Amino acid sequence: MNWQALFPQFEPGLIKLIEQEAVQRSFKAGEVIMRTGQYIKSAALVLKGQIKIYREGQDGGEFLIYYLAPGQACAVSMICAIQSTTSEITAIAEEDTELLMIPVQLMDDLMNTYKSWYQFVIQTYRSRFDELLSVVDNIAFHNMDERLEFYLKRYADKTEKRSIELSHQQIADDLNSSREVISRLLKKMEQRNMVKLHRNMIELV
């Protein structure tokens, strides 16, 4: 696979080293990639597919934090790999997904040797940290209607489509809400001409 195109900033030496040492892994849609409390032994770069990162509540509820797309990396796995500790999140493949796993032993070395890797790691931390902050914003300052709008927009951005193929139940789960609430809010959005509702599909207008 021509994965280098996803990371154009990487230096040739870095690419070669990763090619030698990293392991590629595949996950089917719906498969759990990482579970809360699990030990992390490699940093993960996304080559293909989409990953959902969840936080789990004690009561069994799930809460979607953000997505990871090809060309991005899991900040949590990086931090955990470097420190050999456990993760506090759950990662699920939303589509069939290919990951490049960088063994933990390599991390310090890459960090010291390759400026482009160092920059990449810092960049990854920053964008995940910012996303986490905007998640806090959302639940701290916004009602469910605004959070739903944000959710739909983000989903549309991610898939680059105007149509969102999700059931109301799936959306409710991601927002840690209930199906009826989401249905009602979507109806209101339809009345305000923001969306058109179909079965298993929401169309943004």
Place this chain on the structure above:
Amino acid sequence: MNWQALFPQFEPGLIKLIEQEAVQRSFKAGEVIMRTGQYIKSAALVLKGQIKIYREGQDGGEFLIYYLAPGQACAVSMICAIQSTTSEITAIAEEDTELLMIPVQLMDDLMNTYKSWYQFVIQTYRSRFDELLSVVDNIAFHNMDERLEFYLKRYADKTEKRSIELSHQQIADDLNSSREVISRLLKKMEQRNMVKLHRNMIELV
């Protein structure tokens, strides 16, 4: 000031370099150290005092994310400094505070040269990231009564006292709630024998 005791893991060369290049700054209690949107030109290490890190909503509301104590560093300032971008948070000195400001130009160099600095930065990222995750937990999965308990416990831990010298209004602001709600919840906690209420002071039992 004998600041090295706060960072016992730092190598001698690192300490010396910081001593030469870093600038110490003082802030009075209540002073704003960093404002949303402000440009960051140094990473901040806390030497003395307490800093509150807030996220601001559009409507003017504030939301307390976490505290920084002596021996800790501001992850946001580090990331922003390395990337020369703006912060998305507000930092306020809760007590009179002393900071050690590491100029941005030094960051890459320290990172490459001193293993103990590299470890410190990674450790800082990780703990702030985890704290942010537990903030998400709190507001996503818990009602105000549990959040209030968490808030009081955290405050007591921070000050290492059983008594919390805050008005109900201040607590409400930090939790982005309203004074009446906090008063009522505190009353309930008092009835359950968890606290004793006084004027401008709450006593944990």
Place this chain on the structure above:
DNA sequence: CGGCTGTTGTGATATCGGTCACATTGTATC
């Protein structure tokens, strides 16, 4: 003391969102 100001207590009311019960509709399968 009397008045001012900030803190806390309390009831009434409104809204949002969660939950339950059940109806309706769309799609697939036989």
Place this chain on the structure above:
DNA sequence: GATACAATGTGACCGATATCACAACAGCCG
């Protein structure tokens, strides 16, 4: 078409919390 199942619509109800109005109280200063 008949059946079954999943998705969606809808009304009733309730608890959590925000908001308003106002009372009670404590501390400070003239």
